[in-house]
Amino acid sequence: MTNDMTQGKILPILIKFTIPLVLGNLLQLTYNAVDSIIVGQYVGKEALAAVGTSNPLLTLIILFVQGICLGAGILVGTLYGAKDYKTLKREVSTAMISGVVFSLALTVIALIAAPVLLRILQVDVSIRAEAAVYLRIIMCGLVFNFIYNFFASTLRAMGDSKSPLCFLGISAVINMIGDLIFVVCFSMGTIGCAVSTVLSEVLSCLLCWRYIKRKIPILNLGKQWKIFDRVLLKEIIQYGFVSALQQSTVQLGKLGIQGIVNTMGVTATAAFTAINRIDDYAYIPEQNIGHAMTSVMAQNRGAGEMKRVSTAFRLGMYIELAYGAVLGIFLLFFANPVMHLFTHDEATVQMGEQYLHLIALMYTVPAVTNGIQGYFRGMGDLKITLWSSLFNMGARVFACVLLVFVCKMGITALPWAYLIGWAAMMLYELPFLVRASSRRV
Secondary structure, eight states: OOOOTTSSOHHHHHHHHHHHHHHHHHHHHHHHHHHHHHHHHHTOHHHHHHHHHHHHHHHHHHHHHHHHHHHHHHHHHHHHHTTOHHHHHHHHHHHHHHHHHHHHHHHHHHHHHHHHHHHHTTOOHHHHHHHHHHHHHHHTTHHHHHHHHHHHHHHHHTTOOHHHHHHHHHHHHHHHHHHIIIIIISOOHHHHHHHHHHHHHHHHHHHHHHHHHHHOGGGOOGGGGGOOOHHHHHHHHHHHHHHHHHHHHHHHHHHHHHHHHHTTOHHHHHHHHHHHHHHHHHHHHHHHHHHHHHHHHHHHHHTTOHHHHHHHHHHHHHHHHHHHHHHHHHHHHHHHHHHHTTOOOHHHHHHHHHHHHHHTTTTHHHHHHHHHHHHHHHTTOHHHHHHHHHHHHHHHHHHHHIIIIISOOGGGHHHHHHHHHHHHHHHHHHHHHHHHHHHHO
16 A cells, blocks of 8 residues: 655665565566576577577666656655645656557567667577567567556555565566466477566556556546646656666666677677676665665655655665675675576586676675665656766776777676776766755755
8 A cells, every 4th residue: 555655764664665676676587587597498598698689678678668657656756745646646647648658659669670679789690580589579568568667666656665566476476387388388489488478567567457446546547547738748758758768878788788798609698698687686676775765755855854855865875785785795605506597508607607706796886876866866856867877888888898899808897897887977976965965964
């Protein structure tokens, strides 16, 4: 159910809100990783690479859509904290209509342009056709992915992070069962993985819709779902589009890295596929902690409780740093068995271990940057988060080009390039943070 986060002790609110967010994204990652694990174990290295080369592009599209949801959610949280329910309803209906139309347009573009996009990414010719089929099937579920993420973002903005977790959990189980049926039993390969993923997205969308209709009166709009407010649309675009650009900028950087890795051969591509899955498990919870900070701060900003905003930021940063430290220690000791979850090819495993042992030493740095981004999103200043992401990804890709093609560092170039990107991001963000802190004092 919804929750007013403008009252009560901040730390319990932040922890209780963060845990379902983290668990939800871990579930999301789990059913994405299951695709790679089952394909890698039961189909082969080439199929694993085909899934892996499609995923950065898919993630770019999905993150753009999720960015719109996140931006709209910040508006919902501010309106909910201010108890302006009339405007909140108009904002929700307007965002839903525009988001569905946009998702359908993206789907059509991706269906037509899939081979061209994969060619731009320098996907190996031997796996390009298989990757294109996988990409097209997954894109058929984009509109359902948007509807789920929009409702989930809206519920979280209103203080409910548990319900989206439940729906995602059911969806993840269905996806795992589908993978086993379509890939292992029916030998459908990457096509089976894609079909299973789309079916699970449809289910999570339907479950979320049904729950809101029955349990959340403020979002049970009925005929008001047809309301389209052009004035509010401008505000939604201001928040949602900037947030989407930021999310997409991050993924564009990853696409650049993917293109560089693809030049190293199929073994490196397969290793990078597994690395990305592991890295997501490690890194996305840090983002979730930042998102929780955003939700708590947005509600309190809407209510005019600026002291609580400052407290939420400080406590959120403590949680970020603690998580980053524990995570690094875990990966230092368990890199090898984690890589073996994805493949038994020893060359691939060894390449992945080299990356993980380096990146494990660096995870407290993105913990800090995610906390700072959570603060600026909560304050409604999304331009800072966009520009900091641009600096991050620009520096990351530039460093990767130098370290791979000039210094010939191979897969070990990636962690160092990431660190350079995070450092550039912090150098940009910190002066704004210091200035904002001095204004509060």
